[in-house]
Amino acid sequence: MSVLVNKDTRLLVQGITGNFGGFHARLSLDYGTTVAAGVTPGKGGQLWQNQVPVFNTVTEAVENEGVNATAIFVPPAFAADSILEAIEAEIPLIVVITEGIPVRDMALVKVALAKSQCRLIGPNCPGVITPEQCRIGIMPGYIHKPGRVGVISRSGTLTYEAVWQLTVRGHGQSTCIGIGGDPINGTSHTEAVKLFNDDPDTDAIIMIGEIGGSAEEEAAAYIQANVTKPVAAFIAGTTAPPGRRMGHAGAIVSGGSGSAESKIAALRAAGIAVAETPSHIADALLRIYRP
Amino acid sequence: MNIQEYHAKALLAQYGVQVSKGAAVQSENEFDQALSQFPDDDNIVVKSQILAGGRGKGVFKNGFQGGVKLTRSKREAKEVASKMLGNTLVTPQTGPAGKKVRTLYFTQAENIAHEYYLAILMDREAAKPVIIASPEGGVDIEQVAVVSPEKITKIHVDPTQGLQPYQARQIAFGLGFSGSAFAGMLKCLECLYRLFWDKDASLVEINPLILTREGTVVALDAKMSFDDNAIFRHPEIAALRDLNEEDEKEVEASKHNLSYISLDGNIACLVNGAGLAMSTMDIIKYFGGEPANFLDVGGGADTEQVTAAFKIILSDPKVEGILVNIFGGIMKCDTIARGIIEAARSVDINVPLVVRLEGTHVELGQELLDRSGLRLVSADSLADAAEKIVNLVGEAPS
Numbered sequence: 001m002s003v004l005v006n007k008d009t010r011l012l013v014q015g016i017t018g019n020f021g022g023f024h025a026r027l028s029l030d031y032g033t034t035v036a037a038g039v040t041p042g043k044g045g046q047l048w049q050n051q052v053p054v055f056n057t058v059t060e061a062v063e064n065e066g067v068n069a070t071a072i073f074v075p076p077a078f079a080a081d082s083i084l085e086a087i088e089a090e091i092p093l094i095v096v097i098t099e100g101i102p103v104r105d106m107a108l109v110k111v112a113l114a115k116s117q118c119r120l121i122g123p124n125c126p127g128v129i130t131p132e133q134c135r136i137g138i139m140p141g142y143i144h145k146p147g148r149v150g151v152i153s154r155s156g157t158l159t160y161e162a163v164w165q166l167t168v169r170g171h172g173q174s175t176c177i178g179i180g181g182d183p184i185n186g187t188s189h190t191e192a193v194k195l196f197n198d199d200p201d202t203d204a205i206i207m208i209g210e211i212g213g214s215a216e217e218e219a220a221a222y223i224q225a226n227v228t229k230p231v232a233a234f235i236a237g238t239t240a241p242p243g244r245r246m247g248h249a250g251a252i253v254s255g256g257s258g259s260a261e262s263k264i265a266a267l268r269a270a271g272i273a274v275a276e277t278p279s280h281i282a283d284a285l286l287r288i289y290r291p
Numbered sequence: 292m293n294i295q296e297y298h299a300k301a302l303l304a305q306y307g308v309q310v311s312k313g314a315a316v317q318s319e320n321e322f323d324q325a326l327s328q329f330p331d332d333d334n335i336v337v338k339s340q341i342l343a344g345g346r347g348k349g350v351f352k353n354g355f356q357g358g359v360k361l362t363r364s365k366r367e368a369k370e371v372a373s374k375m376l377g378n379t380l381v382t383p384q385t386g387p388a389g390k391k392v393r394t395l396y397f398t399q400a401e402n403i404a405h406e407y408y409l410a411i412l413m414d415r416e417a418a419k420p421v422i423i424a425s426p427e428g429g430v431d432i433e434q435v436a437v438v439s440p441e442k443i444t445k446i447h448v449d450p451t452q453g454l455q456p457y458q459a460r461q462i463a464f465g466l467g468f469s470g471s472a473f474a475g476m477l478k479c480l481e482c483l484y485r486l487f488w489d490k491d492a493s494l495v496e497i498n499p500l501i502l503t504r505e506g507t508v509v510a511l512d513a514k515m516s517f518d519d520n521a522i523f524r525h526p527e528i529a530a531l532r533d534l535n536e537e538d539e540k541e542v543e544a545s546k547h548n549l550s551y552i553s554l555d556g557n558i559a560c561l562v563n564g565a566g567l568a569m570s571t572m573d574i575i576k577y578f579g580g581e582p583a584n585f586l587d588v589g590g591g592a593d594t595e596q597v598t599a600a601f602k603i604i605l606s607d608p609k610v611e612g613i614l615v616n617i618f619g620g621i622m623k624c625d626t627i628a629r630g631i632i633e634a635a636r637s638v639d640i641n642v643p644l645v646v647r648l649e650g651t652h653v654e655l656g657q658e659l660l661d662r663s664g665l666r667l668v669s670a671d672s673l674a675d676a677a678e679k680i681v682n683l684v685g686e687a688p689s
Contacts, residue, residue, distance in 0.1 A: 076520060102521035103413050104491050107450040110418040126620075138590070140620040140651055155566020156590070157618045161673065164618070164649065181565060183415035210566055213415050236569040239554075239576045240585070247550045247565025247587045249520060250415065260573075277577050278570035279674035 002130035002175040003150065003195040003202070004093055004119070005069060009134045010036040012067035012091065014058065014074055014082045016048050021073030024097075024138050025052070028071075031135040037061040058082075058089040069093040071127065071136045079123065080105035087116050094186070095136045096122035103249070106184040113186065120186025124248065125178035126156040137178065147172015148291065150196035152189060153208035154181050154248070158236060158278060162206055165282035171291070174202040181248030183212065189219035197227045204230045204289040206281060207272075211237030212250045212258045217266040224270035232285035234275040235263045292517045294531045295340045297396040299513035302490070303497075307482040309475075309509045313398035315340065322372055325397055326365045334400035335368040336361050339380050341390040342536045344514075349382035351375065352389060358382065361400055368397060393535055401509055406499035407466055408432050409479075411487040413494075413518075420448045420487060422480070424462045428499030454484040468502075475508040490528060491521030540584075540603050547599040549588055556581025557611040558680055559604040561597075563588050563622050571616045574673055580681035583610050590621050597630025601638045612684035614676055615646040624648040624656030632663045643668065643683035647676035 011028065015021035016038025026049070029035050037055060038048050044056030055061040058070070070091045074082040079098040086094045087109075101123050113120055121128055127137010131144040143160055145167045153159035159178055166173060177192050179185055189207060196202040205227070209216035216235060223231055238260040240246045242253040253259045267274050275284035294302075297315040304310050314325035329335055339346050339358035346358035355374040362368040372395050381389035406428030414421040424444045427435050436443060444465035446458050456477070463476040479500070487495050496514040503509055522529050534542055544551030550565065554572070558580045562568035565587045572582035584607070588600055604610055617627045631646065647670040648656045660667065668683065670676030 077523065100520045102491055102524075103493065103518045104450070104488070104521060107413065107418050107420070111449065111451050138621055143620075143650065153566070155564060157562075157564025157620060158566035158570055160618050160620050160650065161567060161570075183413070184418045208566070210569060215416075234570075236566050236573060239572040239582055240569060241552070241554065244552055245519070246552065246569050246585055251565065251569065277574045277674055277677075278567070279574060279672055279677075 003199050004128050004175060005130050005134040005136060007133040009069050010034050010067045011136060012037045012061050012070040014039045014070055014072045016040060017043055018073060028135045031141040033134045036067050037065040058085045062089045072096045072098060074098060076100035080109050083109050084112055087112050087118050092118060094118055094120045095127050097127060097137055099124040103184055122180040122186060124182045125180030126159060128177050130175045131173055143167055145172035148174055148203040150174050150202040151176040151206045152192040153178055154210050158208055161278055162208060162281040169282055181250050183250035189215045190222045193219050193223060197229060204285055206285055207233045209235045209263060210251050211240050211260050212252045216263040220266040220270040223272060230289040232273040233267050234278055234281045235260045292519055292522060292532055293342045294515050295533060296513055297340055298531045299515040302486060303510050303513055306486040308479050309507055311398045311401055311509060313396055315394055315396045317394050319373055322369050326368060329399055334361060334363055336398045336400050337368055337371045338396040339375050339392040340394035340396055341380060341392060343382055343384040343390055345382035345384050349380045352379040401501060402504040403501045404504045405502045408498045409500045410496040411483060417447055419450055422446045422462060424466055426466050472502055472506050479508045490525055491518045493518045540606060544603050547596050549596060549600055551603060552585040554582050554584050556583045557609050558684055559583040559610045559613045561586050561600050562616045567618060574677040578677045578681040583607055594630045594633045598634040598637055601634040605638055610642060612643045612680045614680040616673060616676060617648050619650030623652040624650060625652045625659055628656035628659040635665050645670055645676050645680040647673060
């Protein structure tokens with residue numbers, strides 16, 4: 001199987017009539033994903049690309065099309081509102097692609113999220129893909145291949161790098177989860193690791209982290225205590241100067257915490273195979289995992 | 292985005308936090324008018340305005356000691372000010388290059404009875420604002436956290452409820468306040484939280500916050516930074532951005548929507564995606580080189596942006612080689628190849644160039660580069676690319 005998404009996922013796209021959302025909704029459809037509905041306030045009643053019904057509200061999309069996951073491509077100023085609308089409509093899986101959402105808005109979203117049963121992935125993430133079943137987000141579909149390695153990452157293209165290394169070496173992925181590069185996100189490394197650890201069809205895990213915060217250290221402690229599946233990791237940002245935000249809003253070493261060195265040390269201490277370079281992520285896993 | 296102390300103090304005053312009377316100046320001929328606002332018998336503090344800590348312990352490149360000075364008269368204040376203004380201050384946080392002092396802030400000296408530390412920041416792990424307070428002010432809070440963590444009070448605020456009076460009382464009691472000063476501290480907390488929330492701050496730090504001998508609570512220093520993602524809804528904060536404090540190349544990059552950070556090495560990199568860009572710097576270092584920059588051209592860069600990126604990279608005289616690393620996902624490799632070819636027409640790329648393309652339309656991109664006649668070295672993996680550029684730069688006659 002897989003985690004989070006599969007061939008039974010019925011996807012809603014919030015912001016489907018925008019350029020960005022529409023472009024990726026098309027790619028998801030072409031990949032074989034069931035794109036069941038779109039939402040753009042004011043454009044309810046239209047049929048997007050003669051194929052997908054558009055609704056004014058998320059609740060209408062849930063009631064009419066039975067969607068069970070949503071992808072949010074709404075611009076940053078309005079994205080939190082879209083997330084809150086999806087939470088209110090009780091959509092079990094909410095994937096937020098939008099980059100640049102104010103941190104204050106995410107703090108409010110987290111309070112609503114904690115009171116709900118919904119799972120939030122992102123924001124500022126490439127999305128979630130279960131190869132050849134369901135693509136939610138912006139990743140290039142063809143680099144993936146069905147298999148038994150679960151991939152978790154805070155970054156987009158760096159994830160593609162790792163996935164591609166696996167695929168060309170003949171190893172497929174169960175599911176790839178981009179948890180996003182923002183300081184406040186919906187699903188942490190630890191929660192994503194837990195999903196893969198509980199999934200009978202995932203045999204090994206790759207976890208890609210970067211400077212900033214302490215989510216990787218927390219995941220390391222969780223893995224040491226709970227995970228027997230082989231785990232390899234890579235941490236980006238060894239050369240990042242302190243106090244500077246490296247592209248991602250959450251990638252910053254501040255006050256001596258969040259450095260790559262401390263994360264790598266914590267991962268190694270937990271018995272996790274840490275890749276020396278971004279070019280050796282798959283190799284680091286394949287040294288400890290022989291399917 | 293960070294703002295200068297005198298701007299931060301103005302914001303504090305606007306929100307009702309008490310600050311010392313002060314005046315900012317940018318040139319010597321403003322000294323007299325600025326100082327005329329203070330009574331003649333006042334002691335005046337002259338403060339260099341730069342976006343770096345450790346100003347008091349800093350040394351100017353002209354040999355003058357201290358970027359913050361207490362003076363006993365207006366005449367002395369002017370003397371000190373003329374030694375600071377326009378000169379470069381080096382502090383433990385500026386690096387050896389230091390920062391040029393373009394603005395000075397004159398403030399009235401206070402009669403200090405006690406110094407405290409107070410800050411509000413967004414706790415990313417808890418996803419809530421956290422208030423941090425300590426009865427030991429004027430010193431490094433991280434030091435206090437190590438030496439006497441029991442002195443630090445930390446209160447998380449539910450963002451949907453805001454700061455509650457009982458929480459403010461907890462902090463004020465934790466700091467040892469009593470009597471009439473207690474009420475002053477509660478008001479300070481309430482005002483500071485409102486400012487933090489209203490303005491989408493990521494940090495407001497007052498170190499020290501003081502209790503004066505007269506019993507008032509006054510912010511003696513202020514450091515503020517704001518969430519870049521929220522600046523769009525605060526034009527009044529955006530207007531406080533100090534471009535003089537930023538690297539010229541970084542300012543230029545931001546005009547082209549490129550994410551660029553200048554570093555000290557000699558190997559430039561041009562990458563799509565922030566995580567991959569950071570990793571590319573790391574792998575250059577792994578193979579013995581030093582990265583000259585972080586540069587993320589984003590997921591949808593066009594030829595104009597790629598050309599701008601090359602121009603910015605090559606305007607750095609330290610650069611002796613360039614590594615282009617593209618994992619084409621949504622951005623297709625042929626687009627980036629066209630961008631490189633176009634850039635090479637308008638910019639003279641006079642240093643070794645290694646290009647690694649992978650992903651969507653990689654064959655087409657490679658073919659375009661091969662046919663272009665450009666002098667570049669192709670690489671077939673990230674490790675291969677990093678090794679090649681490090682070797683090429685190492686061999687080049689310097």
